[in-house]
Amino acid sequence: MASLSAGSRYRDVAAWAFTVPGLLFQFFFGWFPILIAFVVGFQRYYFVNPPEFIGWQNFLDVFSDELTWTSFRNTFYFAALSIGLTFLIPIFISILLMEMSSRTIRWMMVLWFIPVASTAGIVIWKYMYQFDMGLMNHIMRLLHLPEQRWLDDPTLAMFSLVLPGLILYGPGLMYIAALQSVPEELYEAAELEGAGFFKKIQTVTLPRLRPVIAMMLIFSVIGAMQAFELPFIMTGGGPGYATTTVVMQVYNMAFNAYNLGKATALAILLFFIIMAMIMVQRRVVRENLDD
Amino acid sequence: MPLIPQVGRRRLRVRLALLAIAAFLWLGVLLHLFPVAWMASASLKPTREIFEQPFRLWPEEPTVASYRLLFTTVLTSGLNIDTTVFRFPLWVYLQNSVVIAALTVLLQIPVTAMAAYAVSKLHRPSRARWLFYFFIGTLMVPGQIAVVPRFLLLSHFPWPTSAVPDIPFTGLPFPSVSFIGTFWGVVLPAAFNAFNFLLFKGFFDTLPSDLIEAARIDGATELQTLRAVMLPLARPVVAVTTYFAFTAAWNDFLGPWIILMSEQSRWPISVVLYKLQYVLQGWQPSQGSLDPAMQQLVAAGVGYNALMALAVVESIPMFIAFLIFREQLMKGIQIHGLKG
Numbered sequence: 001m002a003s004l005s006a007g008s009r010y011r012d013v014a015a016w017a018f019t020v021p022g023l024l025f026q027f028f029f030g031w032f033p034i035l036i037a038f039v040v041g042f043q044r045y046y047f048v049n050p051p052e053f054i055g056w057q058n059f060l061d062v063f064s065d066e067l068t069w070t071s072f073r074n075t076f077y078f079a080a081l082s083i084g085l086t087f088l089i090p091i092f093i094s095i096l097l098m099e100m101s102s103r104t105i106r107w108m109m110v111l112w113f114i115p116v117a118s119t120a121g122i123v124i125w126k127y128m129y130q131f132d133m134g135l136m137n138h139i140m141r142l143l144h145l146p147e148q149r150w151l152d153d154p155t156l157a158m159f160s161l162v163l164p165g166l167i168l169y170g171p172g173l174m175y176i177a178a179l180q181s182v183p184e185e186l187y188e189a190a191e192l193e194g195a196g197f198f199k200k201i202q203t204v205t206l207p208r209l210r211p212v213i214a215m216m217l218i219f220s221v222i223g224a225m226q227a228f229e230l231p232f233i234m235t236g237g238g239p240g241y242a243t244t245t246v247v248m249q250v251y252n253m254a255f256n257a258y259n260l261g262k263a264t265a266l267a268i269l270l271f272f273i274i275m276a277m278i279m280v281q282r283r284v285v286r287e288n289l290d291d
Numbered sequence: 292m293p294l295i296p297q298v299g300r301r302r303l304r305v306r307l308a309l310l311a312i313a314a315f316l317w318l319g320v321l322l323h324l325f326p327v328a329w330m331a332s333a334s335l336k337p338t339r340e341i342f343e344q345p346f347r348l349w350p351e352e353p354t355v356a357s358y359r360l361l362f363t364t365v366l367t368s369g370l371n372i373d374t375t376v377f378r379f380p381l382w383v384y385l386q387n388s389v390v391i392a393a394l395t396v397l398l399q400i401p402v403t404a405m406a407a408y409a410v411s412k413l414h415r416p417s418r419a420r421w422l423f424y425f426f427i428g429t430l431m432v433p434g435q436i437a438v439v440p441r442f443l444l445l446s447h448f449p450w451p452t453s454a455v456p457d458i459p460f461t462g463l464p465f466p467s468v469s470f471i472g473t474f475w476g477v478v479l480p481a482a483f484n485a486f487n488f489l490l491f492k493g494f495f496d497t498l499p500s501d502l503i504e505a506a507r508i509d510g511a512t513e514l515q516t517l518r519a520v521m522l523p524l525a526r527p528v529v530a531v532t533t534y535f536a537f538t539a540a541w542n543d544f545l546g547p548w549i550i551l552m553s554e555q556s557r558w559p560i561s562v563v564l565y566k567l568q569y570v571l572q573g574w575q576p577s578q579g580s581l582d583p584a585m586q587q588l589v590a591a592g593v594g595y596n597a598l599m600a601l602a603v604v605e606s607i608p609m610f611i612a613f614l615i616f617r618e619q620l621m622k623g624i625q626i627h628g629l630k631g
Contacts, residue, residue, distance in 0.1 A: 014409075019422065021406070030428075031425075032451070034429075034440070047453075050452075051453070117605040120602035123602050124326045128326070128329070170323055254438075260439055
């Protein structure tokens with residue numbers, strides 16, 4: 001008995017020894033900064049001066065700043081455009097891909113997932129959108145359509161950010177992984193009941209994919225609502241403020257205007273809006289699961 | 292395979308449908324490859340051909356001049372630091388990217404794998420559950436809220452504020468260290484990764500605990516069990532997580548941009564590419580530019596072909612990593628739910 005408990009104590013020590021490095025990193029760089037945000041958001045904080053508490057002043061500043069509302073409008077527009085136009089694509093491409101022979105699937109996937117560095121991918125498109133040297137206007141001329149200013153056109157700029165995702169359709173690794181784990185028998189059973197192509201998608205494939213889809217939708221919403229890199233590199237937020245997202249505005253306030261308190265207050269506002277969206281989304285998905 | 296039954300595949304209607312699906316999918320593959328090919332082709336064009344209309348898909352006189360230019364141009368004159376790229380030779384920037392990516396992988400994979408192994412196999416269930424949520428909870432939370440505080444934290448670690456408190460009764464401030472302008476400021480925040488944790492844990496969950504018991508009975512320490520029994524089995528997951536950690540570190544832009552902004556000698560290539568396109572974006576062939584940094588670059592022959600060459604240089608290591616880890620990636624990744 002004594003040796004057993006000594007063994008389990010040793011095991012406990014080992015368990016913690018394995019856990020502590022991750023625990024520390026996750027605390028300091030995962031959770032702690034989120035907690036700090038709720039302090040800095042209530043402080044007047046410029047880089048050099050020591051911070052002082054000023055209550056809700058930062059939030060009042062954020063609310064009375066016209067750019068706040070512009071950036072929120074842009075962010076919602078971007079999220080709606082990008083999720084509305086591109087979220088479903090990888091799901092259906094992945095489903096269709098499964099119809100190919102396994103050799104074809106392998107080849108297509110290798111070619112599809114050839115990576116380009118992400119800043120490189122964005123810069124390529126910026127070059128394509130270039131007014132007189134870019135490929136997009138060349139194609140427009142070939143099709144006898146009017147040339148566009150793309151990223152420089154306030155009404156077209158946001159759409160131009162989303163367009164590459166629409167043109168470059170492809171499958172998703174997560175969906176493929178989920179699809180491969182669906183047992184063949186389910187399809188055979190559906191077949192025996194006389195289910196055709198679409199009926200099988202509806203009754204077998206989609207219900208099986210549902211948890212992955214729900215998870216990916218949450219990640220997509222979190223990602224799209226926090227868009228930064230794509231608009232920052234493609235347009236720099238312009239023309240004017242046509243593509244300035246909330247996170248870009250946070251960045252501008254913090255690292256151009258050096259107003260860390262106000263920047264963090266805006267980030268907190270965005271945080272709660274996204275959390276509310278996730279909550280609503282989970283509710284809707286769960287209710288759908290019941291029927 | 293599953294939607295269209297195997298038996299009916301010889302019927303004409305089914306064959307046509309399959310053909311249409313295949314054509315649609317291959318078109319997607321081609322569209323995906325096109326920008327890559329366009330980038331490579333533009334990088335090999337002499338500057339004259341960049342402006343030529345109509346465009347050629349492949350350069351008439353392919354040249355590596357742009358690459359040579361990238362690797363040899365160093366602008367040393369005292370121009371506006373904000374717009375001057377290439378104050379250091381390109382290989383310095385490349386080396387920075389390699390160091391950041393290597394440190395990230397070497398730190399993140401052991402830290403994350405050990406934590407996942409402990410949560411999956413060593414802790415008792417009630418505790419494992421709480422640890423699990425602690426480890427993956429940040430995935431379900433919009434993380435940009437932490438950008439500014441993380442910067443503050445890295446400025447005087449472990450204190451999140453410039454007003455570092457004094458050690459009681461001494462009047463001396465507590466020790467703090469600044470990671471701003473250092474590689475650690477980029478690497479340490481990536482030392483644990485919640486998504487890779489999920490992949491590791493999902494995998495360790497599928498391994499039978501008997502294996503561990505057997506190793507223990509043979510007298511192995513816990514570390515030996517992890518190293519000699521579990522990790523060899525976990526090779527596919529290690530491959531996938533390593534690939535993810537590497538590409539994320541290589542691609543990271545916002546982190547290095549904020550942390551290393553003031554230290555051009557430590558910029559990774561992603562930041563250099565951003566800077567170069569920023570310098571070039573206002574450039575029209577017809578009009579000269581007033582920006583002296585731009586004039587100098589353009590005079591040296593740096594144009595969109597050089598920009599694309601830099602994009603190629605940035606992408607090649609990712610391509611190599613992809614070739615190395617392709618097998619494991621294609622086997623597909625399995626995520627075993629977000630619930631403990």
